[in-house]
Amino acid sequence: MRAILCTEWGGPEKLTLATLPDPVAMPGQVVIGVRAAGVNFPDVLIVQYKYQLRPDLPFIPGSEVAGEVLAVGEGVTTPRVGDRVLAACRIGGFAEQVAVPAESCHVLPGGVGYPEAAVFMLAYCTVWHTLTDRAAAKPGETLLVLGAAGGVGLAAVQIGKALGLRVIAAASSPGKLAVCAAHGAGALIDYSAEDLRAGIARATDGQGPDIIFDPVGGALSEPAFRSIAWRGRHLVVGFAEGAIPSLPLNLPLLKGAALVGVSWGGYLKREHAAYRIAAAELLAWLASGRLKPLISARYALQDTPRALQDMAARRAIGKLVIEP
Numbered sequence: 525m526r527a528i529l530c531t532e533w534g535g536p537e538k539l540t541l542a543t544l545p546d547p548v549a550m551p552g553q554v555v556i557g558v559r560a561a562g563v564n565f566p567d568v569l570i571v572q573y574k575y576q577l578r579p580d581l582p583f584i585p586g587s588e589v590a591g592e593v594l595a596v597g598e599g600v601t602t603p604r605v606g607d608r609v610l611a612a613c614r615i616g617g618f619a620e621q622v623a624v625p626a627e628s629c630h631v632l633p634g635g636v637g638y639p640e641a642a643v644f645m646l647a648y649c650t651v652w653h654t655l656t657d658r659a660a661a662k663p664g665e666t667l668l669v670l671g672a673a674g675g676v677g678l679a680a681v682q683i684g685k686a687l688g689l690r691v692i693a694a695a696s697s698p699g700k701l702a703v704c705a706a707h708g709a710g711a712l713i714d715y716s717a718e719d720l721r722a723g724i725a726r727a728t729d730g731q732g733p734d735i736i737f738d739p740v741g742g743a744l745s746e747p748a749f750r751s752i753a754w755r756g757r758h759l760v761v762g763f764a765e766g767a768i769p770s771l772p773l774n775l776p777l778l779k780g781a782a783l784v785g786v787s788w789g790g791y792l793k794r795e796h797a798a799y800r801i802a803a804a805e806l807l808a809w810l811a812s813g814r815l816k817p818l819i820s821a822r823y824a825l826q827d828t829p830r831a832l833q834d835m836a837a838r839r840a841i842g843k844l845v846i847e848p
Contacts, residue, residue: 526848527619528828531582533573536832539585541825547623549597554626556609559591560642561617563823563844564675565739565764568836570615577789579615586617586828586846589624590632590641600626608632610641612792618828620848627796630803633811643817643843644810645803647679650761650788651737652802655683657791658784659735659757663688668724668733670748671740671764672709673700675817675843680737681709682815689735692727694720694744696838703818703841720744724751737761745769749781756781764838818842 529542549555567585569575590610593603603609609629616622632641655661667684671677672693684691685708693704694713701712713723724732732753738745742765749758749771760783776783792799809815820841823831825848834840 525620526825527584528586528825529582530571530585533571533581536568536571536829536836539571539829539832544584544619547621549595549600549623551598552600552625552627553597553623554593554600554603554609554629555595555621555623556589556591556611556629557594557621558589558617558619558848559638560589561586561846561848562588562643562646563831563835563840563846564588564646565762565835567618568832571832577614584616584619584622586619586622587614588612588642588646589617589622590638593629594621596626602626603629603631608638610645612645614789618825618846620825630807633807636807636811639819639822639845639847640810640817643675643819643845644806644815646788647676647817647843648683648806648810648815649799649803650676650786651679651683652806653788653791653799654737654759654761654786655680655687655689655735656802657798658786659759661687661689661735664690665734666690666692666728666731666753667735667737668692668694668748669704669709669737670694670744672704673841674739674764674838675840676739676761677737678704678707678818678842679815681707684708684737686809686814692724692733694723700841707818715744720747721751724748728753732756735759740764741769742767743769746771746775749775749779749783752779752781754780757784758782759784759786761786819845821845822847824848
Protein backbone atom coordinates (compact mmCIF):
# COMPACT_ATOMS: atom_id res chain seq x y z
CA MET A 525 0.00 0.00 0.00
CA ARG A 526 0.97 3.65 -0.34
CA ALA A 527 1.24 5.72 2.83
CA ILE A 528 2.56 9.03 4.12
CA LEU A 529 5.52 8.36 6.39
CA CYS A 530 7.05 10.49 9.14
CA THR A 531 10.71 9.45 9.44
CA GLU A 532 12.00 12.53 11.29
CA TRP A 533 10.43 15.19 13.49
CA GLY A 534 9.73 18.53 11.87
CA GLY A 535 7.35 20.33 9.57
CA PRO A 536 4.95 18.66 7.13
CA GLU A 537 7.48 19.18 4.32
CA LYS A 538 9.57 16.36 5.84
CA LEU A 539 6.83 13.78 5.25
CA THR A 540 7.38 11.31 2.41
CA LEU A 541 5.20 9.05 0.27
CA ALA A 542 6.23 5.41 0.76
CA THR A 543 5.15 1.95 -0.32
CA LEU A 544 4.67 -0.35 2.68
CA PRO A 545 3.28 -3.85 3.30
CA ASP A 546 -0.50 -4.02 3.67
CA PRO A 547 -1.58 -4.19 7.33
CA VAL A 548 -2.91 -7.44 8.81
CA ALA A 549 -5.95 -7.64 11.09
CA MET A 550 -4.74 -8.89 14.47
CA PRO A 551 -7.20 -10.27 17.06
CA GLY A 552 -9.81 -7.60 17.84
CA GLN A 553 -8.84 -5.51 14.82
CA VAL A 554 -10.22 -4.73 11.37
CA VAL A 555 -8.42 -3.50 8.27
CA ILE A 556 -10.08 -0.57 6.53
CA GLY A 557 -9.57 0.37 2.90
CA VAL A 558 -9.30 4.12 3.35
CA ARG A 559 -11.52 6.15 1.03
CA ALA A 560 -11.09 9.42 2.93
CA ALA A 561 -9.04 10.68 5.88
CA GLY A 562 -9.76 13.82 7.87
CA VAL A 563 -7.04 16.41 8.55
CA ASN A 564 -6.91 17.72 12.11
CA PHE A 565 -4.64 20.12 13.96
CA PRO A 566 -3.15 17.34 16.13
CA ASP A 567 -1.89 15.77 12.90
CA VAL A 568 0.29 18.85 12.44
CA LEU A 569 1.52 18.82 16.02
CA ILE A 570 2.32 15.12 16.16
CA VAL A 571 4.84 15.24 13.28
CA GLN A 572 6.49 18.25 14.96
CA TYR A 573 6.91 16.34 18.26
CA LYS A 574 4.59 18.87 19.93
CA TYR A 575 1.66 16.61 20.81
CA GLN A 576 1.08 14.47 23.89
CA LEU A 577 1.00 11.34 21.72
CA ARG A 578 4.60 10.71 20.57
CA PRO A 579 4.88 7.49 18.56
CA ASP A 580 8.18 5.88 17.68
CA LEU A 581 9.66 6.78 14.30
CA PRO A 582 8.84 5.97 11.59
CA PHE A 583 5.06 6.19 11.70
CA ILE A 584 2.07 7.09 9.53
CA PRO A 585 0.16 10.17 10.75
CA GLY A 586 -3.60 10.59 10.32
CA SER A 587 -6.18 10.35 13.10
CA GLU A 588 -9.57 9.59 11.50
CA VAL A 589 -10.68 7.69 8.42
CA ALA A 590 -13.67 6.36 6.54
CA GLY A 591 -13.80 3.42 4.14
CA GLU A 592 -14.74 -0.23 3.68
CA VAL A 593 -13.77 -3.09 5.98
CA LEU A 594 -11.40 -5.35 4.02
CA ALA A 595 -10.59 -7.92 6.72
CA VAL A 596 -11.45 -8.73 10.32
CA GLY A 597 -9.29 -10.34 12.99
CA GLU A 598 -10.04 -13.15 15.38
CA GLY A 599 -12.93 -12.47 17.75
CA VAL A 600 -14.47 -9.65 15.70
CA THR A 601 -18.21 -10.00 15.06
CA THR A 602 -18.89 -6.39 14.09
CA PRO A 603 -18.20 -4.64 11.82
CA ARG A 604 -18.11 -7.18 9.03
CA VAL A 605 -16.16 -7.36 5.80
CA GLY A 606 -17.74 -4.97 3.30
CA ASP A 607 -19.26 -2.63 5.90
CA ARG A 608 -18.86 1.08 5.35
CA VAL A 609 -17.30 2.54 8.50
CA LEU A 610 -15.61 5.50 10.06
CA ALA A 611 -12.96 5.13 12.74
CA ALA A 612 -10.73 7.15 15.03
CA CYS A 613 -7.20 5.79 14.76
CA ARG A 614 -4.93 8.50 16.27
CA ILE A 615 -2.14 7.51 13.82
CA GLY A 616 -2.05 5.51 10.59
CA GLY A 617 -4.84 7.22 8.67
CA PHE A 618 -2.89 8.84 5.81
CA ALA A 619 -2.59 5.57 3.91
CA GLU A 620 -4.51 3.35 1.53
CA GLN A 621 -5.22 0.88 4.36
CA VAL A 622 -5.15 1.00 8.16
CA ALA A 623 -5.66 -1.57 10.92
CA VAL A 624 -7.72 -0.31 13.88
CA PRO A 625 -9.48 -1.84 16.91
CA ALA A 626 -12.95 -3.00 15.90
CA GLU A 627 -14.43 -1.09 18.86
CA SER A 628 -13.22 2.20 17.35
CA CYS A 629 -15.36 1.71 14.24
CA HIS A 630 -18.87 2.99 13.57
CA VAL A 631 -20.96 1.64 10.70
CA LEU A 632 -22.07 4.52 8.50
CA PRO A 633 -25.76 5.30 8.15
CA GLY A 634 -27.12 5.16 4.63
CA GLY A 635 -26.60 8.31 2.63
CA VAL A 636 -23.50 9.48 4.52
CA GLY A 637 -20.53 9.88 2.17
CA TYR A 638 -16.96 8.93 2.98
CA PRO A 639 -15.52 12.49 2.95
CA GLU A 640 -18.18 13.79 5.35
CA ALA A 641 -17.72 10.77 7.62
CA ALA A 642 -13.93 11.09 7.66
CA VAL A 643 -13.99 14.67 8.93
CA PHE A 644 -16.86 14.23 11.36
CA MET A 645 -16.07 12.27 14.47
CA LEU A 646 -13.07 14.00 16.02
CA ALA A 647 -14.41 17.54 15.59
CA TYR A 648 -18.08 16.91 16.29
CA CYS A 649 -17.60 14.46 19.16
CA THR A 650 -15.12 16.85 20.75
CA VAL A 651 -17.68 19.64 20.56
CA TRP A 652 -20.54 17.44 21.80
CA HIS A 653 -18.50 16.28 24.79
CA THR A 654 -17.38 19.85 25.43
CA LEU A 655 -20.77 21.55 25.35
CA THR A 656 -23.10 18.90 26.76
CA ASP A 657 -20.78 17.26 29.29
CA ARG A 658 -17.98 19.61 30.31
CA ALA A 659 -19.98 22.86 30.00
CA ALA A 660 -23.45 21.47 30.83
CA ALA A 661 -24.83 23.97 28.32
CA LYS A 662 -28.49 24.97 28.67
CA PRO A 663 -30.80 26.31 25.93
CA GLY A 664 -30.81 30.09 25.88
CA GLU A 665 -27.22 30.48 27.12
CA THR A 666 -24.71 32.49 25.11
CA LEU A 667 -21.78 30.66 23.50
CA LEU A 668 -18.68 32.46 22.21
CA VAL A 669 -16.64 30.39 19.73
CA LEU A 670 -13.06 31.50 19.11
CA GLY A 671 -11.50 30.44 15.80
CA ALA A 672 -15.05 29.79 14.68
CA ALA A 673 -14.32 29.15 10.99
CA GLY A 674 -11.95 26.24 11.60
CA GLY A 675 -13.07 22.63 11.55
CA VAL A 676 -13.74 22.27 15.26
CA GLY A 677 -14.91 25.89 15.58
CA LEU A 678 -17.52 25.51 12.86
CA ALA A 679 -18.67 22.27 14.48
CA ALA A 680 -19.13 24.25 17.71
CA VAL A 681 -21.21 26.84 15.86
CA GLN A 682 -23.45 24.15 14.37
CA ILE A 683 -23.89 22.07 17.51
CA GLY A 684 -24.33 25.15 19.68
CA LYS A 685 -27.14 26.29 17.42
CA ALA A 686 -28.70 22.81 17.47
CA LEU A 687 -28.60 22.80 21.30
CA GLY A 688 -30.52 26.06 21.46
CA LEU A 689 -27.60 28.33 22.39
CA ARG A 690 -27.13 31.88 21.18
CA VAL A 691 -23.89 31.58 19.18
CA ILE A 692 -21.31 34.34 18.76
CA ALA A 693 -18.62 33.53 16.19
CA ALA A 694 -15.20 35.17 16.45
CA ALA A 695 -12.79 34.81 13.53
CA SER A 696 -10.07 36.70 11.70
CA SER A 697 -11.74 37.86 8.47
CA PRO A 698 -15.11 38.87 7.01
CA GLY A 699 -15.01 35.87 4.67
CA LYS A 700 -14.61 33.42 7.53
CA LEU A 701 -17.38 35.11 9.49
CA ALA A 702 -19.73 34.89 6.51
CA VAL A 703 -19.30 31.10 6.60
CA CYS A 704 -20.04 31.10 10.34
CA ALA A 705 -23.20 33.11 9.81
CA ALA A 706 -24.34 30.67 7.12
CA HIS A 707 -23.95 27.82 9.63
CA GLY A 708 -25.94 29.37 12.45
CA ALA A 709 -23.93 32.08 14.21
CA GLY A 710 -26.23 34.89 15.39
CA ALA A 711 -23.51 37.48 16.11
CA LEU A 712 -20.05 38.01 14.61
CA ILE A 713 -16.72 39.42 15.81
CA ASP A 714 -13.82 40.08 13.44
CA TYR A 715 -10.92 40.22 15.87
CA SER A 716 -8.52 41.36 13.14
CA ALA A 717 -10.51 44.59 12.82
CA GLU A 718 -12.12 45.00 16.26
CA ASP A 719 -10.81 44.64 19.80
CA LEU A 720 -12.05 41.27 21.04
CA ARG A 721 -13.35 42.58 24.36
CA ALA A 722 -15.16 45.44 22.63
CA GLY A 723 -16.73 42.97 20.21
CA ILE A 724 -17.85 40.69 23.04
CA ALA A 725 -19.39 43.63 24.91
CA ARG A 726 -21.21 44.72 21.76
CA ALA A 727 -22.50 41.22 21.00
CA THR A 728 -23.66 40.50 24.56
CA ASP A 729 -24.92 43.94 25.65
CA GLY A 730 -22.09 44.03 28.14
CA GLN A 731 -23.14 40.81 29.91
CA GLY A 732 -20.43 38.52 28.53
CA PRO A 733 -20.82 34.96 27.26
CA ASP A 734 -21.90 32.11 29.51
CA ILE A 735 -19.64 29.67 27.66
CA ILE A 736 -16.37 30.29 25.80
CA PHE A 737 -15.24 27.57 23.38
CA ASP A 738 -11.50 28.13 22.97
CA PRO A 739 -9.51 25.95 20.55
CA VAL A 740 -7.12 28.84 19.80
CA GLY A 741 -5.26 29.82 22.98
CA GLY A 742 -2.48 32.35 22.59
CA ALA A 743 -3.32 36.03 22.86
CA LEU A 744 -7.09 35.55 22.64
CA SER A 745 -7.67 33.51 25.79
CA GLU A 746 -7.11 36.11 28.50
CA PRO A 747 -9.19 38.94 26.98
CA ALA A 748 -11.97 36.45 26.28
CA PHE A 749 -11.94 35.24 29.88
CA ARG A 750 -11.90 38.80 31.18
CA SER A 751 -15.20 39.28 29.35
CA ILE A 752 -16.91 36.11 30.61
CA ALA A 753 -20.26 36.26 32.37
CA TRP A 754 -20.76 35.53 36.06
CA ARG A 755 -20.57 31.74 36.58
CA GLY A 756 -19.27 31.37 33.03
CA ARG A 757 -17.30 28.38 31.77
CA HIS A 758 -14.16 28.83 29.66
CA LEU A 759 -13.47 25.59 27.80
CA VAL A 760 -9.81 24.90 27.07
CA VAL A 761 -9.96 22.84 23.88
CA GLY A 762 -6.61 23.47 22.18
CA PHE A 763 -3.89 25.90 21.18
CA ALA A 764 -4.12 26.44 17.43
CA GLU A 765 -2.30 29.77 17.72
CA GLY A 766 0.71 27.88 19.04
CA ALA A 767 1.26 29.61 22.38
CA ILE A 768 -0.13 28.19 25.61
CA PRO A 769 -1.46 31.20 27.55
CA SER A 770 -1.12 31.94 31.25
CA LEU A 771 -4.08 33.33 33.17
CA PRO A 772 -4.03 35.30 36.45
CA LEU A 773 -5.96 33.13 38.88
CA ASN A 774 -7.69 36.11 40.44
CA LEU A 775 -9.83 36.32 37.29
CA PRO A 776 -11.79 33.08 37.89
CA LEU A 777 -12.25 34.22 41.49
CA LEU A 778 -13.61 37.65 40.56
CA LYS A 779 -15.93 36.23 37.90
CA GLY A 780 -17.11 33.21 39.87
CA ALA A 781 -16.14 31.44 36.65
CA ALA A 782 -14.53 28.12 35.77
CA LEU A 783 -11.69 27.06 33.54
CA VAL A 784 -12.66 23.65 32.17
CA GLY A 785 -10.21 21.34 30.42
CA VAL A 786 -11.33 19.22 27.49
CA SER A 787 -9.42 16.08 26.51
CA TRP A 788 -11.18 14.21 23.73
CA GLY A 789 -8.52 11.48 23.71
CA GLY A 790 -8.89 11.01 27.46
CA TYR A 791 -12.68 10.91 27.14
CA LEU A 792 -12.44 8.32 24.36
CA LYS A 793 -10.15 6.13 26.45
CA ARG A 794 -11.62 6.53 29.93
CA GLU A 795 -15.34 6.92 29.16
CA HIS A 796 -15.72 4.78 26.07
CA ALA A 797 -19.30 3.68 26.76
CA ALA A 798 -20.45 7.31 27.04
CA TYR A 799 -18.54 8.15 23.87
CA ARG A 800 -20.31 5.36 21.93
CA ILE A 801 -23.72 6.71 22.98
CA ALA A 802 -22.78 10.26 21.96
CA ALA A 803 -21.32 9.07 18.66
CA ALA A 804 -24.51 7.17 17.77
CA GLU A 805 -26.63 10.26 18.38
CA LEU A 806 -24.31 12.49 16.38
CA LEU A 807 -24.24 10.06 13.44
CA ALA A 808 -28.04 10.11 13.43
CA TRP A 809 -27.90 13.91 13.27
CA LEU A 810 -25.42 13.68 10.38
CA ALA A 811 -27.60 11.22 8.49
CA SER A 812 -30.68 13.41 8.94
CA GLY A 813 -28.88 16.52 7.69
CA ARG A 814 -29.14 18.28 11.03
CA LEU A 815 -25.34 18.54 11.00
CA LYS A 816 -23.30 18.98 7.82
CA PRO A 817 -19.51 19.36 7.84
CA LEU A 818 -18.10 21.96 5.48
CA ILE A 819 -15.26 20.48 3.43
CA SER A 820 -13.34 23.34 1.86
CA ALA A 821 -10.50 21.40 0.19
CA ARG A 822 -9.68 17.85 -0.90
CA TYR A 823 -6.18 16.47 -1.49
CA ALA A 824 -4.66 13.38 -3.07
CA LEU A 825 -2.56 11.19 -0.77
CA GLN A 826 0.73 12.53 -2.16
CA ASP A 827 -0.44 16.08 -1.38
CA THR A 828 -0.91 15.38 2.34
CA PRO A 829 2.12 17.56 3.32
CA ARG A 830 0.47 20.53 1.59
CA ALA A 831 -2.79 19.84 3.41
CA LEU A 832 -0.99 19.87 6.76
CA GLN A 833 0.82 23.09 5.80
CA ASP A 834 -2.54 24.70 4.97
CA MET A 835 -3.85 23.54 8.34
CA ALA A 836 -0.77 24.86 10.18
CA ALA A 837 -1.05 28.24 8.45
CA ARG A 838 -4.75 28.41 9.45
CA ARG A 839 -5.79 28.79 5.82
CA ALA A 840 -8.51 26.17 6.23
CA ILE A 841 -12.17 27.08 6.51
CA GLY A 842 -14.14 24.14 7.82
CA LYS A 843 -12.49 20.77 7.19
CA LEU A 844 -9.80 19.37 4.89
CA VAL A 845 -9.86 15.78 3.61
CA ILE A 846 -7.33 13.40 2.06
CA GLU A 847 -8.73 10.98 -0.55
CA PRO A 848 -6.31 8.10 -1.22
